[in-house]
Amino acid sequence: MFVLSGQQFTQLLGVDSAWHATSLLDLGAGDGEVTQNFASYFSDVYCTEASSTMQWRLGQRGYKVLDLEEWHNGSHKYDVISCLNLLDRCQYPATLLRNIKESLVPDSGRLLLAVVIPFEPYVEFGSCGQKPSERFHIEGESFEEQVNSLVKNVLHPAGFEVERFTRVPYLCEGDLHQSFFLLDDAVFVLRPS
Numbered sequence: 001m002f003v004l005s006g007q008q009f010t011q012l013l014g015v016d017s018a019w020h021a022t023s024l025l026d027l028g029a030g031d032g033e034v035t036q037n038f039a040s041y042f043s044d045v046y047c048t049e050a051s052s053t054m055q056w057r058l059g060q061r062g063y064k065v066l067d068l069e070e071w072h073n074g075s076h077k078y079d080v081i082s083c084l085n086l087l088d089r090c091q092y093p094a095t096l097l098r099n100i101k102e103s104l105v106p107d108s109g110r111l112l113l114a115v116v117i118p119f120e121p122y123v124e125f126g127s128c129g130q131k132p133s134e135r136f137h138i139e140g141e142s143f144e145e146q147v148n149s150l151v152k153n154v155l156h157p158a159g160f161e162v163e164r165f166t167r168v169p170y171l172c173e174g175d176l177h178q179s180f181f182l183l184d185d186a187v188f189v190l191r192p193s
Contacts (some may be wrong), residue, residue: 005040012187013112023077025046027082035058038082044064072099078104095134095135101159112190113188119175155190167184
C-alpha cells in the first residue's frame, strides 16, 4: 500500500523537514510500510493492527503495538493520529472518530485521515464481509461531491475542521485477478473544532 511519502506528509501538515513531534499513532498500520514514511518525525511511534502477523512485523520494525481496545483509554495523547483507508473498513467508524478526537493532544493534535472515494464501506471478517454497524450518509456521484458530503455530514458533526486536503492516487494490494488496485484517496489534515 502506498498513500504518502515523507515529503508529502510534511507538506500536507504544513511543516518543514526539520519538524519533530513526540508521538504518532498509526491506526490499522498493516506491515508498517506507510508508517515508516512518517516515523522519523516522531520520538515515539505507536500502531494498532488487527492481524497478529502484522502486529509481529510492526514490533520487528521497532514500533509500539497497542491493543485495539486500549489505545483510546485516555492514558496517552498523541500529536498526530493517522487513520489511512480504515474508516470504510471498520465496524464502528463514528465511534472510531470520537475515540480519535478524545486521544489527540489538546489544541495542537491533528488527525491525518485518508478515505477512498467513492466511499463504499465494507467490513471483512475472514473470508466474508458485511456492511458496518455504524453508517455514514455520504452523497454524490463525483469525487468532489462525495468529499463535500463527507466533510459536511461526517467530519463536521464528529467535531473536526479541515485544515488541508488533497487528492492522491492510492495503490493497494490486489486480489487473485489483479495484482494491485489504483484508487482515489481524499487525504485530510483535521483538527478538533
